[in-house]
Amino acid sequence: MPAAKPFTVKSIEAIKADASRKEIPDGGLQGLYLVVQPTGAKSWAVRYRHAGKPRKMTLGGFPAISLGDAREKARNALRMVSEGRDPATEQAEQETKRPAHMDLMPALLDEFVTRHVAVKNRPSYVRETKRIIERNLKPKWKQKLVKTVTKRDVLRLLDEIVDRGSPIMANRVRALLSKFFAWAMERDIVDASPVVSIKAPSEEKTRDRVLTDEEIRFLWLASEKLGYPFGPVVQLLLLTAQRRTEVSDAMWDEMELEGNNQLWxxxxxxAKNRKEHFVPLTASALEIIRALPKVKPAEDEDAKPIYLFTTTGKTPISGFSKAKTHLDAEMLALARKEAAERGENPESLSLEPWTYHDLRRTAASGMAGLSVPVHIVEAVLNHRSGSIKGVAAVYNRYDYAEEKRAALTAWAEKVAKLTGREKAAYGTEVAE
Incomplete structure (x- = not known):
């Protein structure tokens, strides 16, 4: 059997799940294993022998615990074994003797993310969970013991979030707290959940917002003024019809930019539905991608750039709410400027609220309006809505590649025409 290769972050991220649980040894440190569940969740464990018997100690989930941290934890555990100690037993005893500060909400929320959220979910979901915790929970309950959180405390917190104009965020916080307290009950940290009888603060309706042709034009012009990184992100959201995190977290090694069939x-x-997805790249999308700067970590100029959209070279961008505020303001300024030029009252103009996800819906609606069949639109979106059934549902992953490319190309051409870029993007004259 060939020797195991040392892990790298890239090799870990490339490991795919199988139908059954598997443990993969790290060639860089004997005893350290990456555990991969059928769901795709990954975690670390260290195996050793104590008193003549095989033992295993769980270290935590990846990527919450990085490769470097996992090796350090494993080395510490193996050092204890060399001293005749059993690290798994000592870990269990330590958890039994939890210091009081570990039951403060901030510390316990961090533990919840490490031991539960990061093990069972995609990195984008983990980042969003951390963001919600840092913004909405830790500042409010930084000195509160978990066992003292009451139903009234939760209701007061949710009301405050609603009152500041974020009813949907209040729903998200309630859902997160429900999962958190269920996890705390499973670990015998609390006896009951204060969230169990609390309903979602706000009703969430299915959105059907689609940007108009004029709004698409304003959006594109505003995104050009916004610049890197959020301007190109918005443009690719519109052109590719993919989800926000899929675009914002896109990596350079996902891009196949050479040859005749450029793909993402x-x-x-x-992918949200755990299904590998091939997105044909149109001329407009390629133009945007090729113009992006390749940002590397400041301390490692020889490193290979990872993310298309990053300010650090290490992590994807954040700050979408602030970027959208600037985008909305620029769109409104453009609309009012044109209204004034037409002799209309600019102050009477306003823009209907929209979200980043509405750009995906706008693209889908736009392709349908160009007579693209619904199953092709769904293939572009990587949807599993059920319009394709039976044998067709299990076709090779490359099926509809040409149809998807034709659909996205037609949509990109329409966007180019709406934004006055048709000649530049496709070498054709704009119709008068």
């Missing part, structure tokens, strides 16, 4: 390959672990 979204791996199964990054």
């Amino acid at each position: 390959v979204i791996s199964a672990d990054r």
Whole structure:
């Protein structure tokens, strides 16, 4: 059997799940294993022998615990074994003797993310969970013991979030707290959940917002003024019809930019439905991607750039709410400027609220309006809505590649025409 190769972050991220659980040894440190569940969740464990018997100690989930941290934890555990100690037993005893500060909400929420959220979910979901916790929970309950959180405390917190104009966020916080307290009950940290009888603060309706042709034009012009990184992100959201995190977290090694069939390959672990997805890249999309700067970590100029959209070279961008505020303001300014030029009252103009996800819906609606069949639109979106059934549902992953490319090309051409870029993007004159 060939020797195991040392792990790298890239090799870990590339490991795919099988039908059954598997443990993969790290060639860089004997005893350290990466555990991969059928769901795709990954975690670390260290195996050793104590008192003549095989033992195993769980270290935590990846990527919450990085490769470097996992090796350090494993080395510490193996050092204890060399001293005649059993690290798994000592870990269990330590957890039994939890210091009081570990039951403060901030510390316990961090533990919840490490031991539960990061093990069972995609990195984008983990980042969003951390963001919700840092913004909405830790500042409010930074000195509160978990066992003292009451139903009234939760209701007061949710009311405050609603009152500041974020009813949907209040729903998200309630859902997160429900999962958190269920996890805390399973670990015998609390006896009951204060969230169990609390309903979602706000009703969430299915959105059907689609940007008009004029709004698409304003959006594109505003995104050009916004610049890197959020301007190109918005443009690719509109042109590719993919999800926000799929675009914002896109990596350079997902891009196949050479040859005649340029593609963006979204791996199964990054796609929302866990299905690998191939997105044909149109001329407009390629133009945007090729113009992007390749940002590397400041301390490692020889490193290979990872993310298309990053300010650090290490992590994807954040700050979408602030970017959208600037985008909305620029769109409104453009609309009012044109209204004034027509002799209309600019102050009477306003823009209907929209979300980043509405750009995906706008693209889908736009392709349908160009007579693209619904099953092709669904293939572009990587949907599993059920319009394709039976044998067709299990076709090779490359099926509809040409149809998807034709659909996205037609949509990109329409966007180019709406934004006055048709000649530049496709070498054709704009119709008068």
